[in-house]
Amino acid sequence: MSNKTKMEFAVPRSAVGDVLRNVADGLESGNLTLGEHPVEFASINKLKVSLKESGDSYFVSVSMKYEPEALVCSCGVEGCVCGLTPEEAKARREAEGDADEDDESEPAAERRALAKGDGKPKYTSLKKGMKKDWKAILEALEGGVFPDPGIASKFMDDFDLMLTYPDEGEEYYDVNRRAMDVFRRAMESGGVEETRQAAARLEELKKQCHDKYK
Numbered sequence: 001m002s003n004k005t006k007m008e009f010a011v012p013r014s015a016v017g018d019v020l021r022n023v024a025d026g027l028e029s030g031n032l033t034l035g036e037h038p039v040e041f042a043s044i045n046k047l048k049v050s051l052k053e054s055g056d057s058y059f060v061s062v063s064m065k066y067e068p069e070a071l072v073c074s075c076g077v078e079g080c081v082c083g084l085t086p087e088e089a090k091a092r093r094e095a096e097g098d099a100d101e102d103d104e105s106e107p108a109a110e111r112r113a114l115a116k117g118d119g120k121p122k123y124t125s126l127k128k129g130m131k132k133d134w135k136a137i138l139e140a141l142e143g144g145v146f147p148d149p150g151i152a153s154k155f156m157d158d159f160d161l162m163l164t165y166p167d168e169g170e171e172y173y174d175v176n177r178r179a180m181d182v183f184r185r186a187m188e189s190g191g192v193e194e195t196r197q198a199a200a201r202l203e204e205l206k207k208q209c210h211d212k213y214k
Contacts, residue, residue: 004063004064004065005063005064006061006062006063006064007061007062007064008059008060008061008062009059009060010054010057010058010059010060011057011058011060012056012057012058013056013057013058016051016058016060019060020049023049023062027047045065046063046064046065047062047063047064047065048061048062048063048064049061049062049063050063120161120164120165123162123165123168126158126161126162127162129154129158130155130158130159130162133151133152133154133155133158134155136148136151137151137152137155137199138199138203141192141195141196141199142196144192145192146190146192146195147187147195149187152187156180156183156184156187159176159180160177160180163176163177169209169212172205172208172209175205176202176205176209179198179201179202179205180202182198182201183195183198183199183201183202185198186198
């Protein structure tokens with residue numbers, strides 16, 4: 001529901017111009033004072049100034065209409081909460097985002113234990129996380145830097161889990177397992193070039209599988 005405020009006062013005929021100039025200046029600066037009452041234009045949806053002659057004076061009426069801040073719904077993994085201000089909804093989204101980041105940092109085995117149904121996350125969700133981690137691994141190796149062990153460990157766990165989904169290119173599963181074993185050993189050895197070569201083999205297999213199934 002809209003909130004309306006109305007201010008009324010009488011001024012001499014000679015002061016009418018000053019009142020109107022005051023309103024115009026307030027519109028330009030964003031601040032207005034009528035009498036002793038400050039007005040914040042930022043929250044005003046509608047402003048109406050009317051003048052009515054009364055003898056040697058004018059009766060000034062200033063009507064202001066304030067629109068209430070829109071209430072919105074914010075939806076996350078635990079459902080939707082409605083009746084929030086935009087600021088509250090933003091804060092909730094940011095909190096959800098932080099929670100998602102925390103979830104992503106958990107070992108794959110722990111995240112699988114939290115999953116519903118058959119204990120596995122959705123294949124598309126799994127692949128989305130893997131894509132992000134794989135990109136970070138390849139960028140590190142291309143720059144001659146050993147991949148972050150935490151990211152690599154999470155990727156390897158997710159990779160093993162990926163190979164348990166049916167109807168997702170199962171004829172490639174065995175060769176991918178062997179390639180992952182080589183990559184895992186390279187990671188354990190700490191050699192950047194060895195790991196880079198093992199990653200290149202995994203990337204080659206990924207492209208072969210995607211060319212056939214995408």
